[in-house]
Amino acid sequence: MDISKYSDALVAHLANKVTLKEPASLYEPIDYILTLGGKRLRPVLTLMSADFFGGNYKQALDASLAVEMFHNFSLVHDDIMDNAPLRRGHQTVHEKWDVNTGILSGDAMLILAYQLFETYRPEVFMQLAVLFSKTALEVCEGQQYDVDFETRNDVTISEYIKMIEYKTAVLIGASLQMGAIIADASQSCQEKIYAFGKNLGIAFQLQDDYLDAFGNPLTFGNKWEEIL
DSSP: OOHHHHHHHHHHHHHHHOOSSHHHHHHHHHHHHTTTTTHHHHHHHHHHHHHHSSSOOGHHHHHHHHHHHHHHHHHHHHHHHTSSSSTTTTTTTHHHSOOHHHHHHHHHHHHHHHHGGGOOHHHHHHHHHHHHHHHHHHHHHHHHHHHHHTSSSSHHHHHHHHHHHHIIIIHHHHHHHHHHHHTTTOHHHHHHHHHHHHHHHHHHHHHHHHHHHHHHTTTTTTHTTTTT
16 A cells, blocks of 8 residues: 555645744754654554545644644653663754753644644544543553663563553554544544554564664664654
């Protein structure tokens, strides 16, 4: 399946919505992280889901950009927490600017993500905002589990699965459900597409963690990182 129409539409929408303005020191880092590349799988899944359930995928562009905005917000803050020097082969925001800029620009991205839902009619806005808030909090919980597990040597498999479910998988599930919401899919369809996305995210993170622990960085390295 050719998904270029979705990714092309998203890139054009991003360029139209994300503009540089004052104060430049707040918005330049946002433009920087959003244009570093990557496959942008999550927002593309939102557009594909809207299309799949009989909606117009272009009506899902704001929601898809909100997903991308939130994902990159989480990356900026994760990089600060991990003291990571590189993201997608380029300097991380806090390395290129400073930690305070990374925190503040990340916060602004989270607010901008919520603002993107304001273009939808009230009942759709409510559904998207409720799902988004639930998902955002779960991502934070997953990140905290991950931090906590670094100092433990007794983490169970079920605890690990819960951590990757929250840290990675729920946002993929939510991305697909948002498209279904905008297409006015039934509640049953929304729940099933969410479950599909969540399981897809768990499978991806299992593979990612396995490669991180046992893979050869020279053979998978940045190529794998760029998928999500």
